[in-house]
Amino acid sequence: MTLANLYPAHVSELQQRAQNVLARENLDALVIHSGKELKVFLDDMSYPFKVNPHFKHWLPLVEATNSWLIINGSDKPKLVYYQPVDFWHKVIALPDSYWNAFFDITVITKATDIEQVLPYDKKGYAYLGEHIEVAQALGFDSINPEPVLSYLHYHRAYKTAYEQECMRKSNAIAVKGHIAAKQAFLAGETEFAIQQAYLKATEHTDNQTPYGNIVALNENSAILHYTALERTAPAAHKSFLIDAGANFHGYASDITRTYAFEQNKFADLIKRMDQLMLNAVAGLKPGASYVDLHIATYLDIGRVLQEFGFLTVDADTAYEAGIISTFFPHGLGHHLGLQTHDVGGFMADERGTHVNTPEQHPFLRTSRVVETNQVFTIEPGLYFIDSLLADLKASAHADMVNWQSVDEMRPYGGIRIEDNIIVHQSHNENMTRDAKLD
Incomplete structure (x- = not known):
């Protein structure tokens, strides 16, 4: 199915969501602002x-500043495009x-022309966007109402067929970059040169990737959000960790490999x-708890530590002592979509009821029950x-650790492997492996 074939059902679904939340909150319309450029100080x-994700949810315009969507859930949505x-x-x-x-x-040539398009009386119209001062100047009283945002964020976890196809394409683009980056690593290139190889293969600029790429050699792989990009090659290439994604029509991929x-x-x-x-991917099933999957994987990592001689105790003892967190200090993954860390991960319902993560695992990015048509990273x-x-x-x-074995691994930094998964009723779709990245 092409994007053109899938898109009508996508818009229909978003219209239904808008209609539902407007009726529930006794509103007439949502006014979604794409955003405006932010000036550097002085x-x-x-x-x-970076466009408002609520805006690009409706249509693939990711560079449209000062543009607007006016949606009532029944009539054809109105796009006010700034040109x-x-x-x-x-x-x-x-x-x-x-x-x-x-x-x-409607096309406008001046950003202020939106005043002539919007009704004078904004009662019943809710502004969704970043620029509160713009909303206030235009006369909005309802600005980013929490019940509306909670509803939209909760339902955004369920990806339409159109969105799933966009994310497959985003993964395919990122895989091209990952293959080029691996080749550059094996050729002995610097972090900076590897990054350039990735960007060239994906035809992205630094600003077009969904997040700042992590391109780390050797011990830099132990820095979870490393983005320094050294221009000088290390004395010897030992390891390479790349965490890098791509964008397609505003939808992110988020892939990690270690070599x-x-x-x-x-x-x-x-x-x-x-x-x-x-x-862990196989454990993603409708009705399963993502928290439970994280905890099971956490224990599995303890078993790996035991197998490779990094522990002097068994994995269960290390788990009870909490020391596995030293080696695995982050969560198993997160929702993925219009944003790399997509919204709605801690919501139990469309009212936004928050579900806490276990105290022992504070860095988990989702506590929500797994359901079909959700997309996750693992x-x-x-x-x-x-x-x-x-x-x-x-x-x-301290005596639970074989420090000699640990010290041997310090120059290598660490390992992370990450795929992007669509949960279907009958199976999981691994978009990353399907795009031919081993």
Whole structure:
């Protein structure tokens, strides 16, 4: 099925959601602001523009500043598209695509012209967007009402067939980059050069990736959100961790791989963690608890630590002592979609009832029950982080660790392997593996 074939049902679903929440909250319409450029302090330059995810949920316009959607859930949605007359910058003309026919389109050449399109009396109209000062200047009283946002965020976890196809394409683009990055690593390139290889293969700029790519060699792989990109190659290439995604029509992919430069114990550890990751993927089933899956994987990582001689005790003892967190300090994964860490992960219902994560696992990014048409990342990790290891060595549980074996792995940093999964009723769809990334 093409995007054009899938799109009508997507818009119909969003219309139904809008109609439901408007009726429930006694509102007439949602007014969704795409956003505007933000200026650098004391400068005439702007930060990279990131469109309001509520806006790009409806249509694939990710660079449309000062544009608006007016939606009442019944009539054809109205798109107010900002297309200025400007000789300083390239003006992005209104695209002619499969989605145009589903909107009543008005083009404005000045951002302030939105005042002439919106009704004078904004009662019953809810503004959704980042720029509160704009909403207030326009006369909105209802600005980002929490019950509306909770409803929309809760239901955004259920991806339409159109959204799923966008995410398959996003994964396919990212896989091209990952393959190019691996080749650059094996050729002995620097982190900076590997990043450039990735961007060239994906045809993305730094600002177009859904998040700042993590391109880490050797011990830098132990820094969970490493983005420094060293320009000098290390004395020897030992390991490479890349956490990098792509965007397609505003939908993110989020993929991680770890490689060893030589076939050694670290390479064997990567293979074992890959098996563990795929086992966790198999545990994603409708009705299952993501929290329980995380805890089961947490214990599995303890078994890996035991198998490879990093522990002097069995995995169950290490689990009870809480020391596995030293080696796996983050959550198993998160919802994925219009944002890398997509919304709604802690909601029990469309009212936004919050479901806490266990106290022992504070970094989990979702506590929600797994359901069909949800999309997740699965990304277990095993790291040798100096600061966490120092805390453990100074604790009462220090003798549970084989420090000689741990010290041998410090120069390699750590391992994370991450795939993007669509949960179907009968099976899980691993978009990353389907795109031919082992």
